[in-house]
Each structure stands twice: as C-alpha cells, then as structure tokens.
Amino acid sequence: MTSPRIAGGLRIGVDTGGTFTDLVLTGPGIAPRIAKVRSTPEDPGRALLEGLEALGVPGAKGATVIHGTTVALNALLTGRVGKAALVTNRGFRDLIEIDRQARPDLYALEPQRPLPLVPRNLRFEVAERAWPADVTDEALGTRGPLVVVEALTDEEIERVCRTVLASGATSVAVCLLHSYAHPEPERRLAARLRDAGLYATASSELVAEYREAERFSTAVANAALTPVVADYLGRLGEALPEARLEILQSSGGGLDAARAAIEPVRVLLSGPAGGVIGAAAAARAAGLGAIATLDMGGTSTDVAFHQEGEGLGSLGEDVRVAGHSIAVPTLDMHTIGCGGGSIARVDEGSVLRVGPESAGADPGPVAFGGGGTQPTVTDAYIVLGRVPLTPHPGGFLGGELRLDRDAALRAYEMLARELGEGVTAIQAAQAVLASVRASMRRALGVMTMQRGRDPRTTPLVAFGGGGGLAAFDLASALGMPLALVPPMPGVLSAYGMTTARRTADRSRTVLRRLGDTNFEAREALLDELRKDATETLLAGGAGAGDAALEAEARLSLRYRGQSYELSLKNEPELEAAFHAAHEARFGWQLEGHGIELVHARARVSVVAPEEDSVSADPGFADESEALVGEQLAWFDGPDPVMTPIHDRRFLRPGAEIFGPAIIDEYSGTTVVPPGARARLSGDVAGGALLLEAVEPSR
Known part of the structure; x- marks a missing residue:
C-alpha cells in the first residue's frame, strides 16, 4: 500500500476506539510505524498524546495528524451535549420533534424515540416567510427567486438575539423553511448571534437542500455538539502547537480542525470511515474490485460495501445516528453494538444476549486483568484458545499484554450455569461466538443482499482488533469467495486516515x-x-x-x-x-x-503524489522461524485440537498455512479454522492474508 506525500512531511493517523487508541505514522522513505495504547474515555486526547510518545514523535512536530474521533458520536449517544437553542419560523418550532412521524421500530408496541436535543422552552420563533415564485429558468427548469411574504427585519434579529442570550444557551441552530433556496435571512441571523458570542449554525451552510425535517435535525445536532467538540479540539490543538491537525469526515475526506470544531456533525462517524478507506487500499493492492468490509473493534462492528470509483455514489441515504437524522455526506455503513468488549449475559427470559453493553477500555475484558468480571466476546475467544496465550515479541501489543485465561474461564463458568444445567464454559463461549456471527451475518446482509449485491461474488475485507478472528467463518457462512485480512489489521482505520484526502x-x-x-x-x-x-x-x-x-x-x-x-x-x-x-x-x-x-x-x-512506503525486512533465513508455538483450541466441535501459532512478520510472499492455525501480529490475530487455508499475497509490507476454503481431502 502507498501513502500520500504532503509537502514531504510525516502523516499520523489516529483512531480512538472503545478499548484502544490506534496510531500509524507514514512518510516518504520510512517504514510505517504503529502503536496501540489503552483508550482514556474520560479524556480521549490523553491516549492520543501517549500514542505519539510511543511512536517516538512527541507533539507530532512538523507532522499532519489526521484524527478519527468518537467525541461527537459519544456525546450524541449519551446525550451529554451542549445547551443549544433553536430559532425558526413562526409556527414551526415543534418540527424537530414531529420529524417525519415515522416509527423507529415498526413492530415495537411501545416505540421509543430519542428526546429532542433542544427542549421546547429553548425554541424561539421569528416572523419571516418566503414562498417559491412561479418563475422558472427555461434551460434548467429551476425555480426563480422566492417571493418574500414577510421579511426578517433588523429589529426582529435584535429581539431574538436578546432572547437567546437570556436563555443561557451556549449554541444555537438557525433553521428557516426555505433557506436552501433563500439563505440570506438565515445567514444574517446566524452572523448576529455569532457576534453576540454564541456558536451559531445556519442550516443552509450545512445542507443547502430541501426536506426541512432532515435539514433542521442536522443543524440542531451540529449546534448541540459544537461546544463539546470545539472544547476538545481546542485543548488538543494547544497540546499539538507544532502539528497540523485534521479530522476525518464521515464521508471519508479530511477536514481542517478549525472547521470541524464548528461543523462537528460532519465527523460523527470518522473512525469507521477511516476503516473503509484503509480496506479499499488493501483491496486495490490485492487486485480485488468490489468488496464488503468488516471492522470489528472493542465496542462495535461496522460493515460497509465499497466499489472502486463510486465516489459520491457510495454515500448513504437517510442516515440516522442515535435516532437523529443526519443529512451531511456520510459513507454508507451499518453499525451493530457487537465488538470484542461486548458483554454476554442471560436475560430475564433465559435467552443469551451479546451486547450492546460493552466493557470498554475500563475495566475491559476479564482476561485483560483490569478488574472486569462480566464475560465478553474477547474472553470467549481466549477461553476457546483462539488467541495466543503465551506472549511473544511478534504478538499482540508486542507481547506486553498478559492474558488471564483462568479468570475468563471462571466468568464463562458462571455464564454457563445461568444458561442451564449441563452447559459447560466451552459450550457457553461457543454459543456466544455463534450469536456474534449471526449478528454480523445479518449486518453484512444489509450491505449486500438488501442493496441488490450478491455476496457470493463479493470478497470480505476484515480488520479491526477482532476482524481476523471472525473473517473466515463469516465469509464462509455467506458464500463469499474469500476473506482478506490486510497488513496491520488492528490499526487499519488509523492507516486509512493517513491516506485520506482533504x-x-x-x-x-x-x-x-x-x-x-x-x-x-x-x-x-x-x-x-x-x-x-x-x-x-x-x-x-x-x-x-x-x-x-x-x-x-x-x-x-x-x-x-x-x-x-x-x-x-x-x-x-x-x-x-x-x-x-x-x-x-x-x-x-x-x-x-x-x-x-x-x-x-x-x-x-x-x-497528492504517492510514494511507496519502505518495506520492513525481518531478515530471517528460514521460514520455520514463523512458527512460534502451539496450543489447544476449540472450534465447532466438542474436542480441542492442537493448533500451531505463527508470527506474521516472518511469513514470506506465497506462504500457505492450512487450518487449524493462528497467525499472530502486533495489532491483531487471524484464525484459520479447520478446512481453511491462509495464503500471503504481495510483498512483506503490502501482503494480505487471503483466507479460502480447501478441499476436505486436504
């Protein structure tokens, strides 16, 4: 894979996840450097700074830092947003609550809708109205100028400005009905509110399109997020005074941090977008065309479909985040609350549930030794022996993370007792992974079959910390031709950010x-x-x-x-x-x-011009150095099988490994189940693991 050269400088991609914060450093003439540090949810910027220290570039002096942040998304999901007001036309202040009157869940007896981001007492009205004129452009057919029925006066602007200031709001969304065609009144009002010291969002500056429900919702979300994101990016900018800071947009493009601070709604899904960019680069390097992507992180799993050359055609339609309509450009992705840190439990009806609750970075999975007591998906893989239990220098986090399988086993023994008499911890862990695979299959079906795409002709690109663990099983279940696990899979989202274009x-x-x-x-x-x-x-x-x-x-x-x-x-x-x-x-x-x-x-x-990254050469003499151990692992059957463990760094191009096998590396682990084969394509730096089924006789 290649990285763009921007004025000959370094580029550092930073992806903040629920469990780990991932960093990748690229630049002309150097091999990519990667780092994973534990996320710090109470202050995400602290983990970013720790990661820069780990990369050997404290303060990222002279570098461009492209950041995928969850600050905006988490604020919207938890409701911890700024105190925002709304200014709109007389009679339309309840539009953000009425929305489209669509049920969020068609079959729910008591459907739950998200609370409006602006309470009714902070919604203010102005006397302004314009109608479309019956005038058309002969060539294009567009409507001519609007007929202003009631103009917005300077006195009205001053009145509403005083009212908003007196309300105690720190930000405000200005949403007038026909501002997509007649933006001048809305922008005058927003400018005056900014002069008064408020964060003001004009809906037409974000979305110059009709459909007022979606445009109003987007502007209100932006206004509610601005104080939170502006504060975070302001503090981060102060900590990186000699770096250029960009934020990845949900559409996959870079955005200057100063603009992201006032238009945070554009970066809601910045982390998952980086993964799609990185997966597209890996697919190109392997000679693949259209792909489905699977990004299994600590808190959630994101799936998407990518077709080379689609560009704007790959953006989603009717995107909703935390129940709120978001009308800015966003990659077409589907997210489920099922990641490595997702907690497994038995509900009141004695049914096994996995997620969306997550152990996150603190306390994390039980086996991580951070104080967690509830069994997670990661713990299931550890109990089943599908993750190397003996640390080695080429393994996850360089062998620094010690896994406590006994603690994870005890957690699963408790879960097994809740599932019923005679259920073992191994069976409980297998059941959890079966539930996870079913959820991921449905998610992939949304992005393939429900979009009119045949999964049988679509390879799967799996990444994230847990992508390689589930890659082959998922591809096999959907009849996909192969699964590809790219280089640096656990930090691929951060790598994608280094290749993102502004x-x-x-x-x-x-x-x-x-x-x-x-x-x-x-x-x-x-x-x-x-x-x-x-x-x-x-x-x-x-x-x-x-x-x-x-x-x-x-x-x-x-x-x-x-x-x-x-x-x-x-x-x-x-x-x-x-x-x-x-x-x-x-x-x-x-x-x-x-x-x-x-x-x-x-x-x-x-x-920008592209320049090949330098390949890291491990300098081995015998490929047998790749074999670093073996351990018992359970797959679909009741009995364990002895499973070799390989260090991915020492696999040569063209190497073939037949399952059962585990391929370990710094940022993730790939499982090759019985009946599967892993083949390394390309060169050492750009080679991908291609997972395919083999004949039973093999």
Missing part, C-alpha cells in the same frame, strides 16, 4: 422535471458547485505545493412520486441511464413515467 462537498436542490433540463445547463450548475468547493479548499491552504485538486459531481434523480433518489453522473442520455440504474438496484423500471431531478452535488478533493 475534501469539500457542495450541494443544491433543483426539484424540476428532468425533461425540462438539458445536459449543458446541468453541467453549468455542477460547475458552479465545483468552483464553490474548490474555493473552500484553497482558502484552507489546500492545493499548494505538489498537491492537485480532483473534482467529481453527481445528480440525484427519482421517479415522480417517489420519496428518495438514485445518484448518477451527468450525461446526455440521463433519462435512459436512470431507468437502467433503477432496474439494476430494484429489479424494475417505469419507462415513460416522469423523472424528477432533485439535487446536484459536487466534491473536490486534494490529490
């Missing part, structure tokens, strides 16, 4: 019949958006030196009467292309039915 996204609502537009007019609109995004990047210092800019654009279309759209590139025969795309996705089309052009979107990215 990006700027722009969009605009059109809402006209496709037949009323032509190719040239559509292209002119997309050019405007590209230009706007380019100016944003250049203003932030991007595009300097050897770096260049790359732009892409998409149009969102639907059949008239539909609620959601498909994303296509602009072309002269766009109508025929839409019919074909709709049939490919849903299995049917409505030829002759009217098509509506809904949105235009553009993205501009910084593209």
Whole structure:
C-alpha cells in the first residue's frame, strides 16, 4: 500500500476506539510505524498524546495528524451535549420533534424515540416567510427567486438575539423553511448571534437542500455538539502547537480542525470511515474490485460495501445516528453494538444476549486483568484458545499484554450455569461466538443482499482488533469467495486516515422535471458547485505545493412520486441511464413515467503524489522461524485440537498455512479454522492474508 506525500512531511493517523487508541505514522522513505495504547474515555486526547510518545514523535512536530474521533458520536449517544437553542419560523418550532412521524421500530408496541436535543422552552420563533415564485429558468427548469411574504427585519434579529442570550444557551441552530433556496435571512441571523458570542449554525451552510425535517435535525445536532467538540479540539490543538491537525469526515475526506470544531456533525462517524478507506487500499493492492468490509473493534462492528470509483455514489441515504437524522455526506455503513468488549449475559427470559453493553477500555475484558468480571466476546475467544496465550515479541501489543485465561474461564463458568444445567464454559463461549456471527451475518446482509449485491461474488475485507478472528467463518457462512485480512489489521482505520484526502462537498436542490433540463445547463450548475468547493479548499491552504485538486459531481434523480433518489453522473442520455440504474438496484423500471431531478452535488478533493512506503525486512533465513508455538483450541466441535501459532512478520510472499492455525501480529490475530487455508499475497509490507476454503481431502 502507498501513502500520500504532503509537502514531504510525516502523516499520523489516529483512531480512538472503545478499548484502544490506534496510531500509524507514514512518510516518504520510512517504514510505517504503529502503536496501540489503552483508550482514556474520560479524556480521549490523553491516549492520543501517549500514542505519539510511543511512536517516538512527541507533539507530532512538523507532522499532519489526521484524527478519527468518537467525541461527537459519544456525546450524541449519551446525550451529554451542549445547551443549544433553536430559532425558526413562526409556527414551526415543534418540527424537530414531529420529524417525519415515522416509527423507529415498526413492530415495537411501545416505540421509543430519542428526546429532542433542544427542549421546547429553548425554541424561539421569528416572523419571516418566503414562498417559491412561479418563475422558472427555461434551460434548467429551476425555480426563480422566492417571493418574500414577510421579511426578517433588523429589529426582529435584535429581539431574538436578546432572547437567546437570556436563555443561557451556549449554541444555537438557525433553521428557516426555505433557506436552501433563500439563505440570506438565515445567514444574517446566524452572523448576529455569532457576534453576540454564541456558536451559531445556519442550516443552509450545512445542507443547502430541501426536506426541512432532515435539514433542521442536522443543524440542531451540529449546534448541540459544537461546544463539546470545539472544547476538545481546542485543548488538543494547544497540546499539538507544532502539528497540523485534521479530522476525518464521515464521508471519508479530511477536514481542517478549525472547521470541524464548528461543523462537528460532519465527523460523527470518522473512525469507521477511516476503516473503509484503509480496506479499499488493501483491496486495490490485492487486485480485488468490489468488496464488503468488516471492522470489528472493542465496542462495535461496522460493515460497509465499497466499489472502486463510486465516489459520491457510495454515500448513504437517510442516515440516522442515535435516532437523529443526519443529512451531511456520510459513507454508507451499518453499525451493530457487537465488538470484542461486548458483554454476554442471560436475560430475564433465559435467552443469551451479546451486547450492546460493552466493557470498554475500563475495566475491559476479564482476561485483560483490569478488574472486569462480566464475560465478553474477547474472553470467549481466549477461553476457546483462539488467541495466543503465551506472549511473544511478534504478538499482540508486542507481547506486553498478559492474558488471564483462568479468570475468563471462571466468568464463562458462571455464564454457563445461568444458561442451564449441563452447559459447560466451552459450550457457553461457543454459543456466544455463534450469536456474534449471526449478528454480523445479518449486518453484512444489509450491505449486500438488501442493496441488490450478491455476496457470493463479493470478497470480505476484515480488520479491526477482532476482524481476523471472525473473517473466515463469516465469509464462509455467506458464500463469499474469500476473506482478506490486510497488513496491520488492528490499526487499519488509523492507516486509512493517513491516506485520506482533504475534501469539500457542495450541494443544491433543483426539484424540476428532468425533461425540462438539458445536459449543458446541468453541467453549468455542477460547475458552479465545483468552483464553490474548490474555493473552500484553497482558502484552507489546500492545493499548494505538489498537491492537485480532483473534482467529481453527481445528480440525484427519482421517479415522480417517489420519496428518495438514485445518484448518477451527468450525461446526455440521463433519462435512459436512470431507468437502467433503477432496474439494476430494484429489479424494475417505469419507462415513460416522469423523472424528477432533485439535487446536484459536487466534491473536490486534494490529490497528492504517492510514494511507496519502505518495506520492513525481518531478515530471517528460514521460514520455520514463523512458527512460534502451539496450543489447544476449540472450534465447532466438542474436542480441542492442537493448533500451531505463527508470527506474521516472518511469513514470506506465497506462504500457505492450512487450518487449524493462528497467525499472530502486533495489532491483531487471524484464525484459520479447520478446512481453511491462509495464503500471503504481495510483498512483506503490502501482503494480505487471503483466507479460502480447501478441499476436505486436504
């Protein structure tokens, strides 16, 4: 794999997880360096600084630090957000609570909806209203200027400013109905509130699109998160005064920390996005095309689908985080609360449950010796002998982590007693892993079969601390052709961050019949958006030196009467292309039915020259050095089998290892079950482990 060279400097990817914080350092002429340190949930920045010390670059002087942070996501999940207010049109202050009136769970007898991020007493109204005019552009078919029915006056702005200040709110979302087409009143109001010392979010600056429920929800979430994220990034910036700090966006692009501080909603899913980028790089190096990805971390597991060259077409639709609609660009991912730290328990109905509660970094799994007493998924793998129990220099965390299997076994003996008479600790651990695999299979099905993609032709790229443990079993269960475990699997998200491009996204609502537009007019609109995004990047210092800019654009279309759209590139025969795309996705089309052009979107990215990383050569003479031990391990049967343990550092390209086997490395462990084969592709630095089924006779 390769890393981009930015002005000849170092790039450090940092991924904050529930159990570990991962760091990867890359740069021209040096081999990648990695570090894993225990996360510090009470102050995530402390683990980041400890990781920089471990890498030998304290303070990251002169380097670019690309950070995937969970600060915004955790704040939204726990409700520990800032005190935010809402300013909107008269009569619409309850819109954020009414939302789409959709049930979050169709079959729940007592469905639970998230509490609004802004209570009703902090929602304020202004007398402003505008209507779309009956004027159209002949070429493009877009609506002309709005008719202002009731203008927003300076006196009204001053009145609402005083009211918001008196409320004690520290941030405010300004959401006016038609600001996607008529943003000036909203921006005037937001500017005045900023002058008064408040964090102010104008909805049209985040999402210049119609659908007020989604736009309002996004702006309110941003306003509620701004005080929390701005404080965190401010303290982190002070701790790294000689480094350039960027935050990874949920869309997979880098964002300057100063902008991330005022638009935190763009970085809600920054950690999982880094994993998809890293998995895409690993797939390219192995010569694979479309892939499904599985990122098994300490708290959760994230799955996604990646198709090379899709760009904007790979973004999700109707994304909800903690029950709140988030309309900024986000990679299409699915997350389940099932990771290595997920706790196994028996519920009131005597049913085995795994997650979403997690042991996290403190106390962590029982076997880690941090004071944990509840059995976790990681403990199940340890009880079953699928994780090396004897430390060695090439093993997890360099052999520094001592595992207490006896303590994990005692925890599973307690769980077994709760499951029923005659159940053993081994059976309980096997049952937990079977439950985990079922949850992950369903999640992968969401990203493949439910999206019209055939898993039988889609390889699986598995990573994260636990990805290699489950990779082959999952791929086999879904009939996937193979599972790929990339180099440095446990820090792949952090590695992906070092390769992320800085990006700027722009969009605009059109809402006209496709037949009323032509190719040239559509292209002119997309050019405007590209230009706007380019100016944003250049203003932030991007595009300097050897770096260049790359732009892409998409149009969102639907059949008239539909609620959601498909994303296509602009072309002269766009109508025929839409019919074909709709049939490919849903299995049917409505030829002759009217098509509506809904949105235009553009993205501009910084593209830097790429430079091969230096390979680390272990300098061995005999491949037998890779074999570092053996231990008993349980797989699907009742009896254990003696299982060799290999040090991945010493596997040569083309090496084949037949299961049962365990392949250990600093950042993770890969299990090769009976009936499977692992083959190392590529060279030492870029080689991936390819897991495939073998003939029973083998």
